[in-house]
Amino acid sequence: MASEQQCFYQKIEEAVTSIQARLNGFVPAFACILGSGLGDLAERVEHKTVIAYHEIPHFPQSTVAGHAGQLVFGTLAGVPVVMMQGRFHLYEGYTMKTVVLPVYVMNRLGAQHLLVTNAAGGMNPEFRAGDLMLIGDHLNMTGDNPLIGPNDARLGVRFPDMSSAYDREYRAVLKQLASECFAGESITLQEGVYAGISGPSYMTPAELIMLARCGGDAIGMSTVAEVIAARHAGMRVLGISCITDMAVGEHLEPLTHEQVVAVANRTKPLFATLIIRFFQYVRG
Numbered sequence: 001m002a003s004e005q006q007c008f009y010q011k012i013e014e015a016v017t018s019i020q021a022r023l024n025g026f027v028p029a030f031a032c033i034l035g036s037g038l039g040d041l042a043e044r045v046e047h048k049t050v051i052a053y054h055e056i057p058h059f060p061q062s063t064v065a066g067h068a069g070q071l072v073f074g075t076l077a078g079v080p081v082v083m084m085q086g087r088f089h090l091y092e093g094y095t096m097k098t099v100v101l102p103v104y105v106m107n108r109l110g111a112q113h114l115l116v117t118n119a120a121g122g123m124n125p126e127f128r129a130g131d132l133m134l135i136g137d138h139l140n141m142t143g144d145n146p147l148i149g150p151n152d153a154r155l156g157v158r159f160p161d162m163s164s165a166y167d168r169e170y171r172a173v174l175k176q177l178a179s180e181c182f183a184g185e186s187i188t189l190q191e192g193v194y195a196g197i198s199g200p201s202y203m204t205p206a207e208l209i210m211l212a213r214c215g216g217d218a219i220g221m222s223t224v225a226e227v228i229a230a231r232h233a234g235m236r237v238l239g240i241s242c243i244t245d246m247a248v249g250e251h252l253e254p255l256t257h258e259q260v261v262a263v264a265n266r267t268k269p270l271f272a273t274l275i276i277r278f279f280q281y282v283r284g
Helices: 002-023 039-044 096-108 168-181 205-213 224-232 257-283
Strands: 030-034 046-052 070-076 079-085 113-122 132-140 189-196 218-220 236-246
Touching: 002 046, 002 096, 030 039, 030 096, 039 070, 039 079, 039 257, 070 257, 079 096, 079 257, 096 224, 113 132, 113 224, 113 257, 132 168, 132 224, 132 257, 168 189, 168 236, 168 257, 189 224, 189 236, 218 236, 224 236, 236 257
Parallel strands: 030 079, 030 113, 113 236, 132 189, 189 218
Antiparallel strands: 046 070, 070 079, 113 218, 132 236
8 A cells, every 4th residue: 555655646746747847947826627618718828838648647638528638837817827628537437546646746836726617517496507606515426535545644634624625715706706707797606515426427317306405506527536635735726617507306308418518618708707807816
């Protein structure tokens, strides 16, 4: 087990060393993980350096439509960022440790803050497809945790606190900015609990009813592992879901991944406006 722990740390360090050789001293402050259909935000980054995942030692490959599979470094609204255009999922066959490896890499590169986004199904009947949901908390329904096994103190503490996994100050800021950005627009910023599942199948009506009764407002196949790893590393986290469909158990309609991406594509201009305003606030 100790050798496995050392191997994971070594993979992180080798990935970091390889990336730093391409950055000419650039240090990101914010890491961003862009979900299905939301990767175009990286096109707004200035002074870019782009590194494909396959060029980075030990990085897995993204196999999902709508995930470009590259890191984008540069500035957004004056803030130095690293953006993941494409993430990794349990349902692709990766282990939890592999899914979260990029989070530790971005943290070791200098990022102390994480913006995590996803496409999600809305379980709260007050939501509508096209809404954005500020993640206030999550339910880890994957049956796994990336921190299982020996803890490496170089990466974080043995028992990381999750009482405020999604930063309260950042959430308050985003709500205020949304009230200004979306005035008169056909988009709403909701707030709720994200239920993370393993996938890849969509949930049955009975499963959705159960998760809603457990307190879930939206459901998706990502995010929780990355947030756990980010908190383990001491990062401040802001999470946003794009509600791409309504996953209400009593009135469940058939769904495809293409439909999910299509709704995310329609929402992304206002999503991008909100995120840029957030980075302008962070920059001060």
